[in-house]
Amino acid sequence: MxxxxxxxxxxxxxxxxxxxxxxxxxxxxxxxxxxxxxxxxxxxxxxxxxxxxxxxxxxxxxxxxxxxxxxxxxxxxxxxxxxxxxxxxxxxPLFVEQRANAFAAAFLMPTWLLRDHLAQINGDIRDLETISSLAMRLHVSISSMIDRLHNLGELDVDDRFQLKARWRRNSGLGA
Structure with a gap:
């Protein structure tokens, strides 16, 4: 695959x-x-x-x-x-949708592949440009990448919130 x-x-x-x-x-x-x-x-x-x-x-x-x-x-x-x-x-049903979202994220951004790309980039994980580069490499959205990194423990709640807000501002989606 x-x-x-x-x-x-x-x-x-x-x-x-x-x-x-x-x-x-x-x-x-x-x-x-x-x-x-x-x-x-x-x-x-x-x-x-x-x-x-x-x-x-x-x-x-x-x-x-x-x-x-x-x-x-x-x-x-x-x-x-x-x-x-x-x-x-x-x-x-919320649990059904959350489970499907978690599956999609893990399927498209498996931990081993995500960590391989992160090691290649060697950038600050809290930097939106680093996250954007990871998202481009894995062909996923920046928003999905931020959520996946948070779920893997690479970003804390505050990091996730700040990165999502910055991404929304930069993409014209509003805060």
Whole structure:
């Protein structure tokens, strides 16, 4: 599942979907809170639909995280019903969404790979440029990288808060 060049520099979620024979496509939903919908069951082939209207946008990084998040639902939520569609949105069960987010982060930013890149960069982990460089190397968003570093204990709560605020200001998202 590593990238096509096999240089072990980032995880290719599209290759994972291809290897697992899980189709995914874009769909337009009126609810901008929904990132994607996964459909699966014992009598149907799993499929993921990514919302083109989601408020998180359509960047490559957002799509990659969304697909990894939905892969978690396909792997972990199969027993929740006989036929199931899981829509990732704010009204979905919080523990289910948090677990899918944690899976996506760990899948796209495995600890060993993240630490390898961090050693190569040799920068200050509390510096937004260092985090941006890590995010680019792993093809994830800066926001996801900040959260992952916090969850791995590399950043404390204050660092996370300050970096997120600085990132929002720099990206024009507001504080």
């Amino acid at each position: 590593l990238n096509a060049h096999q240089d072990r520099s980032w995880v290719d979620i599209h290759s994972a979907f291809a290897a697992l024979d899980i189709p995914h496509e874009k769909i337009t939903l009126s609810d901008r809170e929904i990132r994607a919908v996964s459909v699966f069951g014992p009598n149907q082939r799993p499929k993921v639909f990514c919302n083109t209207q989601t408020k998180w946008g359509q960047s490559r990084e957002v799509e990659r995280f969304t697909l990894a998040h939905e892969l978690a639902h396909l792997l972990l939520d199969r027993n929740r019903a006989s036929e199931l569609a899981v829509a990732s949105g704010p009204w979905a």
